[in-house]
Amino acid sequence: MAVVFDSGSGSLVLWFISLLLLGAKVKSEPTQDRRALLAFINQTPHANRVQWNSSGSACDWFGVLCDANRSYVSTLRLPGVGLVGPIPSNTLGRLSQLRVLSLRSNRLSGEIPSDFSNLTLLRSLYLQNNELSGEFPLSLTRLTRLTRLDLSSNNLTGPIPFSVNNLTHLTALLLQDNGFSGTLPSIAAGLDKFNVSNNDLNGSIPETLAKFPASAFAGNSDLCGKPLPPCNPFFPPAPSPSEIPTPNPVKKKSKKLSTIAIVLIAVGSAVVAFLLLVFLLLCLKKRHRQRTSKTPKPPVTTRAVPVEAGTSSSKDDITxxxxxxxxxxxxxxxxxxxxxxxxxxxxxxxxxxxxxxxxxxxxxxxxxxxxxxxxxxxxxxxxxxxxxxxxxxxxxxxxxxxxxxxxxxxxxxxxxxxxxFMPAGSLSALLHGSRGSGRTPLEWDNRFRIALGAARGLRHLHLSGKVVHGNIKASNVLLRPDQDAAVTDYGINKLFGTSTPPNRVAGYRAPEVVETRKLTFKSDVYSFGVLLLEILTGKAPNQASLSEEGIDLPRWVQSVVREEWTAEVFDAELVRYHNVEEEMVQLLQIAMVCVSTVPDHRPAMQEVVRKMEELNRGETDDGLRQSSDDPSKGSGAHTPP
CATH class of the missing domain: 3.30.200.20 (Phosphorylase Kinase; domain 1)
Known part of the structure; x- marks a missing residue:
């Protein structure tokens, strides 16, 4: 039997099918997000205000909003609900579709979990008024869709990373009332709100941030530049002789002196002049008597000896x-x-x-x-x-x-x-300045050139200058425009005495320096070995990930090499370069010998330079083979033995 539908019955069928589909959507449940939320709330102590019914839909829970189809959690707002303790990892970081996260005004502590980097669709993050600690979480700099980030009123420390510039959509960045230190990076994002007041920041305020009011930078005693007072002068000027005030300065008065006052001043001046004249005559008469009562002696001529620059007279030594x-x-x-x-x-x-x-x-x-x-x-x-x-x-x-x-x-x-002044900056800035999408990688040839230049400079200090550098680190390796390196801040450790703790080379200091506080040529070699590892791995010796594991850079490299994961040691930016693996491994071997725990097992710097130059014997036009201590180069140094 044939069934015939007219236009009215067809519309009814379509409406019925739509109703069934809508019912199916209503009954949908974000299962994965539900598990992540339950894991978070079960591991975090909280007030009774948060009562999530595990048998009900997560989209109906307090503080939770889902999308229109109730297929994922888009918003989580739990402000002031008494959350206590650290944010558990592998919980909120699993909410991959989250757009808004607000946990403000609680008592959350510890570091922000690194798996927050998975929240790639997050647009607003509110974590203010908690007790969070640690450094600025680099995981947040990967959330490139963020428009608002509020970390104010916590216990965060360390520098504000330059990689904040990865957040190109950011309109509000609020970091006030923390313990951030270091200099302010030049943030190029189109910010409408910005505040870093009440931290420990120093240096000049970048031009990109000068548009904000002074209140946004208040409470940082070492910040300067617009809109705060200018940075010049950078130290209090010593007064010159012409600037020393006279004991009784004469002040100008707006009113004219009367005739009586002028007469009195004239009479007084005449009296004073007469008394001085009488006193002078008496002194001369007394002196004449003394000279006539003694046998005269031949006159002795004296001559003032000028003090040349860089020297001092015996009187200067005393006074x-x-x-x-x-x-x-x-x-x-x-x-x-x-x-x-x-x-x-x-x-x-x-x-x-x-x-x-x-x-x-x-x-x-x-x-x-x-x-x-x-x-x-x-x-x-x-x-x-x-x-x-x-x-x-x-x-x-x-x-x-x-x-x-x-x-x-x-x-x-x-x-x-x-x-x-070296306009190309430091090795530290070049290695770690910006690891975002806009970064220009430091290629292998330039890294090797910088390492070899620093080695030659250190060798010259040891051999020709007989000077211990004492502060080898990436920020003290400066660069010329041709990527040639030069070491700075050398030999000044003697100015601070032996009682000063060696914290100025934290991360680079040799084990024996920690105990004896005595810097030697061999402790310089150890620091240079750590510098080579930094160049090869791309990791700073004081990097947060290493500090969390409680190990230093040399021990981390040793542990990876011991497990035969040598390829995992090298910086990811170096992996793409072909035909340099052998050179990188050989330089790694030199570095590992330099960081030997026993000082006598470390080579001298002239041996380190020789081994590094042998790595590059196949090169022709870069000049790396020739020693910089060659007298023909006009350095004023002798050829080392």
Missing amino acids: GGSTEAERNRLVFLEGGIFSFDLEDLLRASAEVLGKGSVGTSYKAVLEEGTTVVVKRLKDVVVTKREFEMQMELLGKIKHENVVPLRAYYYSKDEKLLVSD
Whole structure:
């Protein structure tokens, strides 16, 4: 029997089918998200306000919102519900479709889980007013769709990473009331709201952030630049003789003196002049009597001996400088190329380059356009004479892989070092500056060139200068535009005394330095070995992931190599380069010998350079084979034995 549908019955059938499909959608349940939420709430102590019925739909739970089809959780809002303790890993990080997450105003502690990097669709993250600790979570810098990030009022520490620039859609970044330190990165995102007040930040405020009010930067005592007071001058100027105030300065008065006052002043002046004349006559008469009562002696002529730059007279050794003019000057070292004085330096515009345990470094641009680096030392304990002798020694070191020390300044309150400015930055910035999508990888040839240049500079310090560097690290390896490296901050460890803890080389210091606090040539070799491992692995010695595991970089490399996972050691950016695996392995072997725990098992720097140059014997036009200590290069150094 044939069944015939008219237009009305057809519409009825379609409506019935739609109703069935809608019913099927209503009954759908985000099973995976449901399990993740239950795991989170079961592992996190909380108030009774959060009562999720495990038998009901997760989309109906308190604080949970799902999409229109109830197929995934899109929003989780649990503000002020008494959540206590750390955020469990492998719970909220499984909500892969989450758009909004708010856990503000609770008592959450510990670090933000690394698996938050899985929340790639997250647009808003509110974690303010908790007790979260640790450094700025790098996992959050991978959430490229974030528009609002609020981590304020927590206990977060460490630097604000440059990789925040990966968050190109960010409009609000609120980090106030934490313990963030270091300098502010130049954030290029189109921010409408920004606040880093009440932290421990230092340095100059980048131009990209200068549009925000001063209240956004308040509470950071070492921040400067617009909208805060300018960074210049970067140290308090010592008064010049012409600036010393007179004991009784005469103040100008707006009213004219009366005739009586003028007469009284004239009479008083005449009386005073008469008394002075009488006193002078009496002194001359008394002196004449004394000279006539004694046998005359032949006159003795005296001649003032000028004190040359870099030296001091015996009187200076006793008093630490005889006149204000002597104290208020720069001392230029051998082979200086600059012609400016302390006043020029005081007027220079300054920008903070970095702040460390030995002092703060500034980029100073003088009025005539000269750019130098000024390091303002702190906690110097040696005498002026000892300081000058060490500066004279360091000033004689000339080598293409050593940043020359140009001048110094010593006073009771200020100790300054002046050296060349290297516009290409440091190895540390090049290796770790930005690991985001816009990063330009540091290729193998350049890494090897930098390592070899640093090795040659260190060898010259040991052989020709007889100087222990004492502070080898990636931020003290500076680069020229041609990627040639030069070491800086060398030989200044003697200025701080033996009682100073060796925290200035944290992550790079040799095991024996921790115990004896004595720096040697072999401890320099150990630090250089750690530097090689940093170049090969792309990991900083003080990287958070290593600190969490409680091991240092050399031990981590040893553990990976021991398990025969040598390929896992190398930086992922180096894996794509072909025909260099053998060179990388050989350089890794050199590094592992340098970081031997027994100092006598480590090679000398001249042996390290020789082995590194042998790795590159196949190269032809890069000049890596020739030693930089060759006298024909004009370095002023002798050829090492």
